[in-house]
Amino acid sequence: MEMPPVITRSQWGARPYQGELRSLGMVRQIVVHHAAGYGAATRQEGARQVAALQKLHQGLLYNCPDIGYHFLIDAGGHVYQGRPYVKGEQLADLPQFAMGNHVLNVDSHKLGICLLGCFHEEGGECSDTPTIEALESLESLLGFICRNYSVRPSDILTHRDFVATTCPGEKLYVALGQLRGRLALAGGYPSELAA
Ligand SMILES: [Zn+2]
Numbered sequence: 007m008e009m010p011p012v013i014t015r016s017q018w019g020a021r022p023y024q025g026e027l028r029s030l031g032m033v034r035q036i037v038v039h040h041a042a043g044y045g046a047a048t049r050q051e052g053a054r055q056v057a058a059l060q061k062l063h064q065g066l067l068y069n070c071p072d073i074g075y076h077f078l079i080d081a082g083g084h085v086y087q088g089r090p091y092v093k094g095e096q097l098a099d100l101p102q103f104a105m106g107n108h109v110l111n112v113d114s115h116k117l118g119i120c121l122l123g124c125f126h127e128e129g130g131e132c133s134d135t136p137t138i139e140a141l142e143s144l145e146s147l148l149g150f151i152c153r154n155y156s157v158r159p160s161d162i163l164t165h166r167d168f169v170a171t172t173c174p175g176e177k178l179y180v181a182l183g184q185l186r187g188r189l190a191l192a193g194g195y196p197s198e199l200a201a
Pocket of ligand 1: 038039040108167173174
């Protein structure tokens with residue numbers, strides 16, 4: 007599976023990182039989130055929404071050095087870089103990832119990926135369905151990271167696996183279960199890591 011193209015921070019108009027960039031260390035887990043209230047499908051709209059999330063996370067409410075996640079994916083399947091890389095210019099360089107803020111305050115070893123949308127069950131306060139495009143990009147990004155950073159597909163988790171939250175919504179949670187199974191079947195991970 008191909009690595010998805012990633013829209014860089016300069017391409018979406020990121021503001022500078024605030025503070026000193028730190029590495030998250032080895033990637034041991036990948037944590038998937040959703041962002042309720044955002045649902046861009048085009049690259050232009052997606053760039054605006056990612057910039058709005060950065061502004062929110064850097065603002066007084068969250069007071070984070072930057073957008074909390076490492077990658078974001080919109081409903082059109084466009085993938086956006088979140089946190090700056092500590093080393094490396096692009097994903098193909100197998101960059102060293104920076105510490106994020108997406109589960110606890112200090113998220114060592116946890117790579118955060120956020121789908122723009124709200125994926126609660128029907129009848130909730132909001133209910134989008136993850137698009138095929140978004141799920142395909144998520145699958146290729148997860149596959150790339152699992153293979154190149156030696157992460158087991160069974161270590162692809164979600165926000166709600168750590169704390170009491172509904173994030174990433176039931177529909178994405180279920181879709182991710184299927185996706186994890188496909189990645190495990192596809193293999194290509196270091197054999198000692200086979201889940
Ligand atoms: Zn979350």
